[in-house]
Amino acid sequence: MTAHTETSPATQRPPVVTSIQHVGLTVRDISASEAWYTRVLGLVRAFVEPHSSGDGHTVVMTRPGTALFMGLDHHPAADQTPFSELRTGLDHLALHVASRDEIDKWVTHLDGMGVERGPLFEATEPAPRAQVTFRDPDGIPIELFWLGA
Numbered sequence: 001m002t003a004h005t006e007t008s009p010a011t012q013r014p015p016v017v018t019s020i021q022h023v024g025l026t027v028r029d030i031s032a033s034e035a036w037y038t039r040v041l042g043l044v045r046a047f048v049e050p051h052s053s054g055d056g057h058t059v060v061m062t063r064p065g066t067a068l069f070m071g072l073d074h075h076p077a078a079d080q081t082p083f084s085e086l087r088t089g090l091d092h093l094a095l096h097v098a099s100r101d102e103i104d105k106w107v108t109h110l111d112g113m114g115v116e117r118g119p120l121f122e123a124t125e126p127a128p129r130a131q132v133t134f135r136d137p138d139g140i141p142i143e144l145f146w147l148g149a
Helices: 030-041 100-113
Strands: 023-026 044-050 057-062 069-074 093-096 121-123 129-135 141-147
Touching: 030 044, 030 057, 030 069, 030 100, 100 129, 100 141
Parallel strands: 023 069, 093 141
Antiparallel strands: 044 057, 057 069, 121 129, 129 141
């Protein structure tokens, strides 16, 4: 017979989660968004998946050679109002870059693509970091972020 010890929910630790596997973004025009994410972020279509509800689908995109996956979701009955970070839910999407130099390369790339962006932000405290923010076709803020050691 195996003894079972009860522990209180307050003392239990949840199982391990190692990273975010993907993020799904509901978009207004899935074709335009797929083209933009390909052109601006270098993502490519990995596959298309129908929604389990049977209504709509997701274009799953990836950046080849990375663990980055993103779903662009088409919901036929979705609200067509542009995104606002002032509504409950997603505030922004932050993508990590490997070095401070990569931030400068992204600024040059975004400017060359004609993508409107915010100013380059840099700080040294509490740790060195740099970021640049821009918006996708639906107005979702995307932040390219570097955090130094």
